[in-house]
Amino acid sequence: MSGAGDMNDGTAFDEDLGDGLLEEELRQAATVLDPLPPALLQSAVDAFALHDLDARVAELTFDSLVDAIPVRGVTDAPRMLTFTAGEVTLDVEVTEQGIMGQVLPPRPARIEMLGGPQAAVSLTADDMGRFTADTPPRGPFALRLRTGGSVVETEWLRA
Known part of the structure; x- marks a missing residue:
């Protein structure tokens, strides 16, 4: 049945x-x-291709667009970003003219500014950890920091 x-x-x-x-x-x-x-x-x-299993992800811990108190009369203030991964801190200022930043604690490093389909912009941090780029990021971007044997990548942000 x-x-x-x-x-x-x-x-x-x-x-x-x-x-x-x-x-x-x-x-x-x-x-x-x-x-x-x-x-x-x-x-x-x-x-x-950018995926690196050995890279640590630096967390965005400060973004002036979200965390800062606006100053009256200032219309084109630079965007200030702070990323942290363990003992490494990356302070970055983004303007229409480019970016500048510092690796803390200070150390020489190679930094790549990643920008989606655009070619990565290679930067070098000096002994004080300072770096600059005359090209501002356009669209989504991230930074990859190589110092010694470690690799740190920031979160992706929109410029």
Whole structure:
């Protein structure tokens, strides 16, 4: 005697197979009708290539856009950012003219300003940990700091 809830006739398997075929057809249609923009694909590839398992992520601990008290009359104040990863602190000032910052405790370092599909801008911090770039970040950006054997990457922010 077969009840209404008896699924031994293969119906569930056929539905799963049909769902899989439908999903594949929808993926193909989306690829043709709404292709992934090349710049977005390159950004995704670049972001994956930037992934470094040995890197520590520096947490944003201060952002003047969020944490500072506005000063009356000042309309184009620089954006001040502080990132922290363990004993390393990275203070950064972002303006329309570029960025400048300091690694604390002071030490020489190589710094890369990452900017999505744009090529990374290489910077060098001096013995006092100071660095500058004449190019301001445009769009999302992050900083990668290499000092000694350690790598620290900041969170990504929008300029």
